[in-house]
Amino acid sequence: MSPESPFFTHEVENQAPPLGDYDAWGTDTVLREGVVREGGGWAEAHLAAFGAVAGGELMRQGYVANENKPKLRAFDRYGHRLDEIEFHPAYHRVMQLGMQYGVHAFAWRNEDRSGAHVARAALSYMHAQAEAGTGCPLTMTHSAVPTLRHGTALAQRWLPKINSYDYDPRVLPMAEKTGCTIGMGMTEKQGGSDVRANSTRAVRQADGSYRIIGHKWFFSAPMCDAWLVLAYTDAGLGCFLMPKVLDDGSRNAIRIQRLKDKLGDWSNASSEVEFHNARAEIVGQEGRGVATILQMVALTRLDCMIGSSALMRQALVQALHHAQHRKAFGKRLVEHALMKNVLTDLALDSEACTALTLRVARAVDASPRDAGEAAFARLATAIGKYWICKRCPPFINEAQECLGGAGYVEESNLPRLYRQAPLNSIWEGSGNIQCIDVLRALNKEPETREAFFAELLAAKGAHADLDREIGWLSSAFDDLTTLELRSRMIVERMALALQASVLLRAGAPGAELFATTRLGGEHGLNYGTLPADAPFDAMMARAAVAA
Template sequence: MNMPLESTAPALASAPTFRSPEGVETHEVLNQARPCVGHNAFTGDVALRDLVARHAAWSIPHATRVGALAGNEEVQDLARLANEHSPQLRTHDRFGNRLDWVEFHPAWHQLMALGTGHEVASLAWTTAEPSGHLARAVLSYLWNQVENGTACPLGMAYAASAGFAQRPEFAEWREKTLSAHYDPRRLPLAQKKGAVIGYAMTEKQGGSDLRQTQTTAVFAGTEGGARVYRVTGHKWFFSVPTSDGFYTLARTASGVSCLFVPRFLPDGSANRIAVQRLKDKCGNRSNASSEVEFNRTWAMLVGEEGRGIREILSHAHLTRMDFAVGSAGLMRQALTLAIHHASTRDGFGRRMADLPMQTNVLADLALESEAAMWSAMRVARATDSMALDERERLLARVATPVVKYWNCQRATYVVYEALQVHGGNGFIMENPVARLYREAPLNSIWEGTTNMMCMDVVRALDREKGALDVFLDEVSQPGVANAAHAKFIAALRDDLCAGPVDEGNARAVVTRMALALQASELLRHSDGAGAERFATSRLGGQHAGVMGTLTAGADLRDIVARADVSAAARA
């Protein structure tokens, strides 16, 4: 399935021009925005390019290749097709044999092959260069401008590899998960070139509260160096049900434990995995989420028995970071679409992007998008150093849920405003921004809801000695000089140091922490005018909380121009 790009879909540029039948034409089509294609989402992104040049210059070729996919017309058509043709569950074959399989549109498989082959899942683990997690985060950010549904299994493979590390019984699983070959065939692991990994944690009665796990697992002996269990129960969300193996939770004699369920048993026969139905999701239509029954299903223990939630939370740092990064990428795609639309369509006698109120909206969206990118990448940089640097570990522990919360929260609003730029056309499903509008809310739910993230921040500040000081130091470092920022940080410091955060006030406090981190990153690393604008508006009270309410000024055009990744393609 690792096809060259040119073979993944028919070229659209050579499509014939059709004319309406004689007598049917009523008008000539004029003043419609052009398709947002032909650009490179990496090389055209000034802020992202600067970040990579500073911290992971070796990965520029990787980012350039994935960035080209985001602006490629054929690849964007694959994204459209994968979302228009939803996966179909096949519980049985025509002879009555149990299948428990899901059929995806060929476009899904082509996208998965592209993402896997470009190392979107694996680069952090396969490179010998420094800043591997940052470089991989950049690829994820760019891939979320390609297609969001496939970002889910690619992100799960990234996190799953951490669970396999340093465990000999999972050596082959790790090797195949990190493979650059996407292999969708339904075969035992030994016969495959690559593996896809899923997760199955949530149950009906517990939702996000994993302590309420009712699925049970009974110890069945040791095989091949692994402790083996028989698992029985129901999982309410079973991600990517065609995966080759799944992490899950079950209650053992010692408590909730983490187990790994392969699709095939060591003898090559099918494991007892009964897919019940597919979820009819609001968005994320290209991807399949399901319910599953385990009935004495064969599974291997991961980590210590009774410490399953702790084991899964060690993966969750990576998946939560990936959703923070992914939401920033989703915002970036929405911004790109909005700027391109407004720059190729006229309204009220002027180019839409030049209308003062529209310029203000686009500039505001650009500030929001860039702030989301810098804060997410700061978490990725901390992740690269957390094993050896206690300060970075503490920062990652606090900042990951902060940024996951805020980026996922803001993505929905940013896409909503980007859709408004498109007018009625934006609300039509043929338009990619409509797909983003349905997609954006999901990121706030997966890997921990808004409330869960805020409570996790409160727990980290309370339980991790030194975490508060590290965070406050991070947002107050030299190089950050802005009056609004200084006043904001002083008030935040006073409130956080006054005592434990009240749970009922957690969202308000974590929102302020997120804004402080975003502003400090922009002031330290970004364009001066834009950074000042962000700090003054978000921290200084010169903003109504609605996009397009920046104080009018000539610099707004410069902010939009800096964010315009498709300008060169239009020229």
């Protein structure tokens, strides 16, 4: 409309342009350095190919998938039971792209190469920035593999389909599909994280299979091809593989009661179900179900770290892009001193979380070959899951504030990230569960304490504040009478010390700043409280996608 029009009121100006497609790998210096440092650099070509997809089509499809929530189709129009979930085509495209590039299977298809789990973590990290909801079935499919290996016959039949790069959403028996996804059903109404309170029962049949009667309060990804579930036998809790479709093509007796109306994670379906003599096969031994499925849980907890770090990275990308273009009071936001402090503080936290996540991924990768790394992974996964997932919601809220009111509307993507932010601190064990798990490991597995301090002592002398923190942590566990009461403080400080150790040994540009502010006390309780001599411009440039 021209200025001469009687309806012309103003020109639209001083708005940040759309970020548009970008390379989520090539523009992420912290991720690229971390992958090389932790042993996954050999996969750079594959990661680079996915980076263009993640910052392009995957990002666009992610918006659409979240605007169109899945719907439960319990019955067809004639009244026949369906128990199916209807998804928008954008969801299926996101899943197709994720599986095509191996977000669910890259580590297992390359497990003969050191660093495969690091490279796979990078794939998941880029995927989650574009669309986090599909991370649920992709994560569980990835993490189910070690558990399924407890059953040789099951593994022989299922793993080729689980490790396939084909996305096949058809409702068919496993043998007729080109690729399969796996979900999980652990918790029940009366118990939550206390799975010993479960009431679901499994009865052994003459052919060696089991019939399961009961329910699951959170049944993740009800559109999957099979689920690992917990149920009681006479010997105690067992872990079972429950397929959606039986070998003869009939549907298993799994009744979806409703889909969860969730705060976020809108593209993905979570459900409540009942089992009406559903058929399943045991994985491992009767009575050893918790120990069997915990191998899956350990990997999903690492993915919680990956997912939260990814959400933080994407929120930072959005905040920096806006601040580079938006002007206020005569200059760009990024040129204002206080905004520099906020953005640099966010960049520092994002880098520390990503660096620790990749370090834990290396420990998980090396665990089968190195007892010390296995012990470190056992402890550091719980520490990192607690701390990184706790940092995510306030981080994203601060990034929203950088956009002002624009960060509170859906078009900016920040509301979706903010709704998603609390999930990973709740999923696979809340903060208290993680802290208790840390105490349990330290008490029952003394090698985990040795591995933790070995990691910190590798950076001893690099910074005085880290040295002092190592001293404090070495005596933090002495008073056993108050240990659980103090465990959140202890685990928080363990996490910060680990982050500082990783950054200092890596020679990261913000390593000394991190140690001084997070361990040395030169920092407030909110973001934007860095000291005046911090390298603001250098840290923002390191984190930005484009100027």
